Amino acid sequence: MSVVVELHAAARVADAVKVYGIGETRVRALDHVSVEFPAGRFTAIMGPSGSGKSTLMHCAAGLDTLTAGSAFIGGTELGSLNDRRLTELRRERIGFVFQSFNLVPTLTVRENITLPLDLAGAAPDGPWIDALIDVVGLGDRLRHRPAELSGGQQQRVAVARALAGRPQVVFADEPTGNLDSRSGAEVLGLLRRAVDTMGQAVVMVTHDPTAAAHADEVLFLADGRLVDSMREPTADRVLDRMKAFDTRDTRADVDTRVDMEARDTRDTRAPLTAGTDEGSGRA
Numbered sequence: 001m002s003v004v005v006e007l008h009a010a011a012r013v014a015d016a017v018k019v020y021g022i023g024e025t026r027v028r029a030l031d032h033v034s035v036e037f038p039a040g041r042f043t044a045i046m047g048p049s050g051s052g053k054s055t056l057m058h059c060a061a062g063l064d065t066l067t068a069g070s071a072f073i074g075g076t077e078l079g080s081l082n083d084r085r086l087t088e089l090r091r092e093r094i095g096f097v098f099q100s101f102n103l104v105p106t107l108t109v110r111e112n113i114t115l116p117l118d119l120a121g122a123a124p125d126g127p128w129i130d131a132l133i134d135v136v137g138l139g140d141r142l143r144h145r146p147a148e149l150s151g152g153q154q155q156r157v158a159v160a161r162a163l164a165g166r167p168q169v170v171f172a173d174e175p176t177g178n179l180d181s182r183s184g185a186e187v188l189g190l191l192r193r194a195v196d197t198m199g200q201a202v203v204m205v206t207h208d209p210t211a212a213a214h215a216d217e218v219l220f221l222a223d224g225r226l227v228d229s230m231r232e233p234t235a236d237r238v239l240d241r242m243k244a245f246d247t248r249d250t251r252a253d254v255d256t257r258v259d260m261e262a263r264d265t266r267d268t269r270a271p272l273t274a275g276t277d278e279g280s281g282r283a
């Protein structure tokens with residue numbers, strides 16, 4: 001007898017469309033985006049300002065709703081849930097790390113880490129919490145309050161909090177945006193370890209090519225569309241790819257390339273522009 005095991009991505013969106021506003025203020029922030037975030041993969045989302053990165057993350061995490069298309073956490077379609085179930089799902093199956101740490105100032109480090117479990121009425125898994133505290137290197141700070149910690153330490157608490165409930169996926173929104181490079185590297189190293197040792201799915205929005213280089217894959221958004229991806233990124237290759245957004249109209253990505261090729265064959269004296277070397281940063 002064969003057993004069919006259905007494998008779901010930790011999170012995914014299918015044909016996602018998000019429109020804000022109406023009439024002249026109407027903005028299509030996501031324009032038919034389909035993407036999967038598998039377990040055991042660290043995915044970075046990059047793109048120019050306004051390209052839809054936060055919108056994609058918020059819709060994938062059930063913090064905002066799609067105009068059309070669907071978003072799933074595991075096999076659960078978020079659009080099928082009422083507000084109460086959606087809140088429960090976010091609490092139980094998603095970990096969040098924000099740029100501004102978002103710790104509760106009156107709680108100790110340990111209380112902050114176990115807060116999502118306490119809110120869910122779930123008993124914390126003691127050995128697991130201890131192991132997390134060990135990994136994030138805060139064993140001697142457990143009774144401290146957030147104000148008594150550096151920014152990097154606070155963000156490490158936030159990472160431990162995000163992992164405390166063994167969520168299906170961790171969404172990190174600019175997690176290193178407020179940190180110096182050393183603290184940022186520590187936080188990214190923690191997220192990397194969660195992927196490598198726990199098979200965690202991590203999805204991170206970032207503007208920083210160095211941060212993105214910690215990921216397994218970088219997805220590039222432009223004008224609400226997924227326009228490129230890069231496996232095994234390096235900071236230099238990501239930077240090159242991002243520079244290409246500054247020098248040409250990404251909406252006409254393919255058309256521009258075709259135009260350039262056609263022009264090159266027509267007139268070899270045509271001046272070189274950024275479009276001609278656009279493949280240099282690609283995977």
Ligand SMILES: Nc1ncnc2c1ncn2[C@@H]1O[C@H](COP(=O)(O)OP(=O)(O)OP(=O)(O)O)[C@@H](O)[C@H]1O
Binds near residue numbers: 048051052053
């Ligand atoms: N609540 C909102 N109401 C109206 N328009 C919005 C809203 N949120 C985002 N937008 C618009 O949707 C588009 C995508 O915004 P989004 O914040 O997702 O981009 P982003 O890539 O995360 O940008 P940034 O890098 O600057 O944070 C932008 O044009 C933005 O102005």
